[in-house]
Amino acid sequence: MVRALWVDGDAPRAGEPRAVRSGRIDDGRGRQPALLLWMPGPRSYTREDVAELHLPGSPPLLRCAFERLVAAGARPAGPGEFTRRAFESGRIDLTRAEGVLALVGARCAEERRAALALVAGGLAERVGGLRSALEELRATCEASLDFEEAETGHVPRADLERAARAVAEALAEALRWERRRAPSSGEARVVLAGAPNAGKSTLFNALTEDGAALVSGQAGTTRDVIEGSWTLGGTRVTLVDGAGEGSEEVTEGTVDALARDRARGAREAADLVLWVVDAARTDASAIVAEAAGLPAAAPCVLAWSRLDEACATPRPPEEVLAAGRPALWAAVSAVAGTGLDDLAAACSGVLGLGAAQSGALGLGGLPRELSERHGAGLRAAADALAAGLDAWSGGATLDLFAAHLREATDALDEIDGRTTSEAVLDRLFDRFCIGK
Ligand SMILES: Nc1nc2c(ncn2[C@@H]2O[C@H](COP(=O)(O)OP(=O)(O)OP(=O)(O)O)[C@@H](O)[C@H]2O)c(=O)[nH]1
Ligand SMILES: [Mg+2]
The missing domain is CATH 1.20.120.430 (tRNA modification GTPase MnmE domain 2)
Structure with a gap:
């Protein structure tokens, strides 16, 4: 079929060994330059005769060539069809x-x-x-x-x-x-915590592949618990964002209380709490109180946020350090994208992911x-x-x-x-x- 559309060059003949040909194919609307890889069976992925066309990467041209090939009798491969044919021909096992x-x-x-x-x-x-x-x-x-x-x-x-x-x-x-x-019993869950407006959702968006959490300067933006995938030094973990929790009282029965409870539930199930605190904050006693409210069961890493607006990288208050929470900290700017690698290193260290990776067979x-x-x-x-x-x-x-x-x-x-x-x-x- 490819042979019928091939112009301005010699098409490979049946029985000819592996070959690369340059020429043009007639796509019905014009002639496009093309490279043809000819791989006769059984020395091909599926053990059948395979002709591979390499065309200019322009979508309209590809569409023309594709439509012409389909009109000439080709059809798109089904899901995994090449690999299934390779398996069925005995080229590879299941x-x-x-x-x-x-x-x-x-x-x-x-x-x-x-x-x-x-x-x-x-x-x-x-x-x-x-x-x-x-x-x-x-x-x-x-x-x-x-x-x-x-x-x-x-x-x-x-x-x-x-x-x-x-x-x-x-x-x-x-x-x-x-x-x-x-796979291990599941991906580790890293749950964001911190006061409203601390920058949790902005950090969530910066760290996850498809993070699309709503962000605004208004405190209390995030209500639902949302999850995304974060790759930490080669291992995927689930990053979880939710409502912030500060010192303000919330009226029971309101949507704010519901959002708070959902976020608390998520934090209780965390393998690691990622505590976000605005680096410009100076109210040490409130920071100490905030730390005391974090779940005790999971280790904690502190992310000082908005580094781009802070004058210096702060040090966590001594009372907080004395209590061993956080285990490590890093300063980041989710907006400028700085410090994110340091934060990932701290989290993966606390989760022990580096150790698992270097294990000879801890592949999962x-x-x-x-x-x-x-x-x-x-x-x-x-x-x-x-x-x-x-x-x-x-x-x-x-x-x-x-x-x-x-x-x-x-x-x-x-x-x-x-x-x-x-x-x-x-x-x-x-x-x-x-x-x-
Ligand atoms: N300059 C700067 N602004 C930031 C940074 N991170 C967050 N912000 C801003 O801080 C405000 C609050 O950010 P969010 O990410 O919505 O904060 P949050 O902690 O999720 O807030 P809630 O969902 O309300 O609890 C927004 O206006 C962000 O643009 C940062 O790294 N640098
Ligand atoms: Mg938020």
Whole structure:
């Protein structure tokens, strides 16, 4: 099809090896310069013949070319279609395909690393090794069936059991490995606190990727509790903004009281309280009182705000420091964007994120449904083998033991996609938001 639209240059011929051609394509309204990458199967991502067009990046020109290609019989790829074809042609196993999916959706360095480990075959190779070990055990069982106990060729029960226990240990280790890669029980919650107008929402907008909290010079602007994603040195945390709380009394039953209660609830559930105080404030005793009202259960980092308007970086009052709250502080200007890295470093230090990252295997970061699917497959294999070993110790026959081993292998086949059902595949690939 591309060949039919290709003008001003030689189009690659069927059977021709990999090639790059420059020429033009007739987009129906004109001729656009184009580069054609020709990748004949099976040396392509999907193992099919692939022609990749590189066109000028102008949206109207792209639209013309796209419409012309569709008119000539092409169609846009469905979600994840290229990767699904690569999987279905046997080019990659299901866990590597999931790695591509996770890589496309990775939102921080931690998630990218976990996805790359899958793409590199980290899980597929483990599963392959376990499957070989189980198949070898089953082959031994089946070969043994042909011999009487007294004959050479019959494998003693104790030897089979020892070999099976070694595979069970390897499965348990694979499960531990998978668990270390699972997302932690949830992202850490960093909750903003401080007096009304302290600059919490402005800071929220500066720190989060899509922060759109309403900001104004009027005290009491924020009423709802809102959440955003903040990436702290490669790890995502949830940043939470809510109503401020100062020394002013609030009438019970009013919307202000409701907003205050919601914000208090959010602070009580915080892993870290990010206490925002205007750097120009000089009322030390009121600052001490404010600190005393912060929840005691979570550590606290102080952000001196509006650094652009302050004469100097203040030091927290001694009473506050003596109480160990805040643990650390930083001065920022959310408007000028200064001090934000220092603040991130303080928060990630208090949350211990730096330490988790440098841990050799503290990777986490795999999308939950993937790590759950892998974990479930490994657990099912481990359970089947454990049931087999139990039966074996109770005197079960070789036949029965071999049936348990087959069940364990079947569970592994589900993980790397040898036998995964169409419904599960549809669900997995539908998560791709783009054709890749
Ligand atoms: N110059 C300067 N102004 C700031 C900065 N941060 C916030 N402001 C201003 O301070 C005012 C209050 O900011 P908000 O972010 O709405 O404060 P808040 O703590 O969320 O206030 P409430 O929601 O009412 O509790 C706004 O007029 C902001 O523009 C800053 O870094 N520099
Ligand atoms: Mg606000």
